[in-house]
Amino acid sequence: MPDPSETIAADHGRTPVGLDTSRASIARVYDATLGGKDNYEVDRVVRDTVAEIAPRQSDVAWMNRRWLHRVVRYLAGCVGIDQFLDLGAGLPTVCNTHEIAQQHNPTAQVVYVDNDPLCALHGRALLERNEHTHFASADLTEPDALLACPEIAAQLDPSRPLALILCGVLHHIDDDADPAGVMRRYIDAIPVGSYVAITHFWDPADGSA
Ligand SMILES: C[S@@+](CC[C@H](N)C(=O)[O-])C[C@H]1O[C@@H](n2cnc3c(N)ncnc32)[C@H](O)[C@@H]1O
Missing domain, CATH: 3.40.50.150 (Vaccinia Virus protein VP39)
Structure with missing residues (x-):
């Protein structure tokens, strides 16, 4: 599993990753945060990493x-x-x-x-x-x-x-x-x-x- 900080921070998360499922995307991480199904493990790892810093992220x-x-x-x-x-x-x-x-x-x-x-x-x-x-x-x-x-x-x-x-x-x-x-x-x-x-x-x- 890639390091989430590398996957989203390599380009500061600004270039959309689109169909590349090896990197977290803003849209998919947000979908995971809302409890949606259009996301991958790499996105959920970022969601969980953010939640460690901001536990009320989902709220x-x-x-x-x-x-x-x-x-x-x-x-x-x-x-x-x-x-x-x-x-x-x-x-x-x-x-x-x-x-x-x-x-x-x-x-x-x-x-x-x-x-x-x-x-x-x-x-x-x-x-x-x-x-x-x-x-x-x-x-x-x-x-x-x-x-x-x-x-x-x-x-x-x-x-x-x-x-x-x-x-x-x-x-x-x-x-x-x-x-x-x-x-x-x-x-x-x-x-x-x-x-x-x-x-x-x-x-x-x-x-x-
Ligand atoms: C956190 S989500 C918010 C989604 C929705 N607006 C909501 O509040 O439920 C941010 C969205 O902004 C998009 N986004 C980020 N930078 C953008 C840009 N420069 N131009 C257009 N969309 C962008 C991301 O791809 C992502 O889907």
Whole structure:
């Protein structure tokens, strides 16, 4: 079994490993943390290593998912937002953004984005029969290229407000990639009246605040 610190840290965990099952992937480790089945031993070793340092990791992942459910329910149900762009969407799990949004509005458009090809494979298979939900493979650190993706440009109406969701993903973006600048670019680009919803894992004990 490879050393988990080597498998995920060799490239700081930033390049998606996709179909390479000899290395842990962010999406599969997160799936394992949520108790999902789309993960391998190498991912579970990383999950368990993280749990030694952060024993409430699984609770945090579930709190994060429940936050996503609440925010989508609020935006689709109370605010009337009918376009959702979910960046760093991960592997499909229980109650995904489109399921919640489309409970309130069956024609709500949802586009998921992830840079891990495995997420795109799973996502496209799940969404085959849902004409209002699509998956785009793109890197969120390149906002202009991402927003120009055909799946996004074709599905989301740039003249109406949308919800831009980044749930548990920004902490994966290195400072070198300027996450604040990336977010500024998205906020400038999305239509007036849009909503931006972010969760960000943070260790209050790490002294960075
Ligand atoms: C912790 S998971 C969160 C999944 C989901 N948003 C949730 O909260 O349940 C983070 C996801 O972000 C994706 N990701 C990481 N860096 C990314 C990037 N630069 N561009 C797009 N997706 C990225 C990973 O592949 C992974 O699927």
